[in-house]
Amino acid sequence: MIPINHFLVLSTILFSLGMYGVLARRSAVLIIMSIELMLQAVSINFIAFAVYLSPGEFRGLIFAIFVITIAAAEVGLALAIILRIFRNKATANVDEVDIMRW
């Protein structure tokens, strides 16, 4: 069988790549995609812990289902907001959306 560490390291790599994407990209849509990657890493972690360490309770699986549900809601809302920003400012570049910067 595969040791749990393999899954944890894979999820860490995916999370770091998503983190790099969030920090380096400037287009809001690309940032959303990187956030999706990070959420995937979180789901892998939850499921790995559920099936390896606490098989009797499987809370991790339930949590992964909720992560996917909330992520779907989040993507829908975030893309609506991005469309709105694009309509108002003609750009989806997060550096140019600085109305709330002090």
Add this chain to the structure above:
Amino acid sequence: MTYEEFIFYIVAAVAVIGALGVVLARNVVHSALFLILALLAVAGVFILLSAEFLAIVQVLIYGGAVTILILFAMMLTRVRDMPQALDGPQRPFAALAAGAFLGVSILAVVATDWPGETEKITVIPFRELGEALFRTWAIPFEIASLVLLVALVGAIILARGEEGE
């Protein structure tokens, strides 16, 4: 190396290649296609973890709906016409932060002595998962559906805009 480990390495390599493509591709549409690749590979990882239900949900929701939404948003915001929107001058700092996080986390994973069985998967049957979801977790489940409904209505109102615009 067992055949399971072999399959795991292949699936993990595909997932990492997809993720690299998402954050490094110079063409945003390629980025989105790499995202589909990464998400499907993660569904494969879920199958290896014997969470078949989540793998199916993953393919349906992420592989289908979410990527289509993202492609539509790309089309409507014309990200393709703005190459300067790809990467900022903060790239080296981003790489540094992500690399530091990666190193610390991998060290933590390797150094931790996990309690319980770390070599064997306990398969959780569909039936028990469904019962837990609709009995023990019924209220959170209903709240999640409410959140989805509110997000849907909010997204429609936000994207439609005001009257007479």
